[in-house]
Amino acid sequence: MTAILVTGADLAPQAVKLLEGHELVYAGKTPTEDDLVALCRAHDPVAIIVRYGKVGAAVMDAAPSLKVISKHGSGTDTIDKVAAKARGIEVVAAVGANAAAVAEQALALLLACAKSVVALDARMHAGHWDKATHKSLELGGRTIGLVGLGAIGLRFARMADALGMRVLGFDPYAKNLPAHVQAADLATLWAESDVISLHCPLTDENRGLLDADTLARCKRGVIVVNTARGGLIDEEALLAALRSGQVSMAGLDSFAIEPMTAGHPFQGEKNIVLSPHIGGVTSDAYVNMGVGAAKNLLQVLARQTAASC
Numbered sequence: 001m002t003a004i005l006v007t008g009a010d011l012a013p014q015a016v017k018l019l020e021g022h023e024l025v026y027a028g029k030t031p032t033e034d035d036l037v038a039l040c041r042a043h044d045p046v047a048i049i050v051r052y053g054k055v056g057a058a059v060m061d062a063a064p065s066l067k068v069i070s071k072h073g074s075g076t077d078t079i080d081k082v083a084a085k086a087r088g089i090e091v092v093a094a095v096g097a098n099a100a101a102v103a104e105q106a107l108a109l110l111l112a113c114a115k116s117v118v119a120l121d122a123r124m125h126a127g128h129w130d131k132a133t134h135k136s137l138e139l140g141g142r143t144i145g146l147v148g149l150g151a152i153g154l155r156f157a158r159m160a161d162a163l164g165m166r167v168l169g170f171d172p173y174a175k176n177l178p179a180h181v182q183a184a185d186l187a188t189l190w191a192e193s194d195v196i197s198l199h200c201p202l203t204d205e206n207r208g209l210l211d212a213d214t215l216a217r218c219k220r221g222v223i224v225v226n227t228a229r230g231g232l233i234d235e236e237a238l239l240a241a242l243r244s245g246q247v248s249m250a251g252l253d254s255f256a257i258e259p260m261t262a263g264h265p266f267q268g269e270k271n272i273v274l275s276p277h278i279g280g281v282t283s284d285a286y287v288n289m290g291v292g293a294a295k296n297l298l299q300v301l302a303r304q305t306a307a308s309c
């Protein structure tokens with residue numbers, strides 16, 4: 001029986017069923033590289049399903065039979081794709097499996113920012129009635145700039161369109177955009193957007209995309225939403241822009257270092273709405289991601305077996 005290593009504590013029962021006939025080895029919720037190397041040495045898996053932790057060259061080298069690394073979700077930035085390619089190991093992702101969940105989280109963060117949901121809730125629980133002093137932001141008629149127009153970006157674009165927003169999008173690789181998304185270069189997107197929302201993968205090309213320079217080119221009072229990856233934003237620069245009013249509000253689900261530790265400068269900032277990277281964490285997405293990851297790796301194994309016959 002060949003082994004499949006799961007860098008997590010569990011998989012949806014539907015995914016487990018698809019993988020019947022393989023030994024499933026679970027690494028737990030916080031696997032270190034050493035843990036994964038040890039499990040690879042002990043079980044020599046043909047596939048790894050990546051939920052938590054990083055899979056780099058050392059892990060791959062500890063599993064001589066490894067053929068495929070399958071992401072339980074869409075972001076593959078925790079997998080060393082260069083090392084995998086050099087070793088002939090395929091990397092696949094369950095793109096779209098959590099798109100609805102993450103797009104809804106982006107919408108929740110956007111509305112929380114524009115309508116001050118969190119701050120007003122706290123004020124009311126403390127006995128205040130701020131009707132005379134508070135004004136929310138109306139999103140209809142305003143411009144949103146989306147960076148990345150894949151499964152999540154396009155789904156969020158539909159939601160923004162339904163709110164009556166003008167939708168600008170930057171994605172150097174996207175083709176055939178829907179009519180409600182206007183392609184824009186980054187300079188235009190920064191200059192014209194009232195809201196900027198990130199939906200691209202984190203790569204060496206776009207690390208720190210929103211930094212002091214690009215934030216200064218944005219409209220004063222812009223709202224920033226990030227459900228993609230924390231590394232896309234220079235967090236110090238964002239904090240400075242929030243304190244100066246250049247950015248009015250930020251809704252963040254992803255952070256440069258996760259989990260966020262006590263004392264992080266974002267904590268206690270009144271104009272930041274935070275969520276702990278739970279955009280893709282719904283019970284529906286959990287099943288979809290598990291099933292997607294299982295199907296993707298089985299396809300690779302079947303193709304490789306057929307090719308070797």
Ligand SMILES: NC(=O)c1ccc[n+]([C@@H]2O[C@H](COP(=O)([O-])OP(=O)(O)OC[C@H]3O[C@@H](n4cnc5c(N)ncnc54)[C@H](O)[C@@H]3O)[C@@H](O)[C@H]2O)c1
Nearest residue numbers: 074075148149150151152171173199200201227228279280
């Ligand atoms: N918060 C969460 O829980 C959560 C869950 C899933 C995914 N994500 C993040 O969201 C990202 C998008 O996910 P998806 O499912 O839409 O992936 P996707 O692959 O469907 O779409 C990504 C899009 O980004 C584009 N892109 C690549 N490089 C770009 C660049 N430099 N500038 C602009 N666009 C670029 C690609 O062409 C693609 O269209 C993932 O990479 C991941 O980082 C977060």
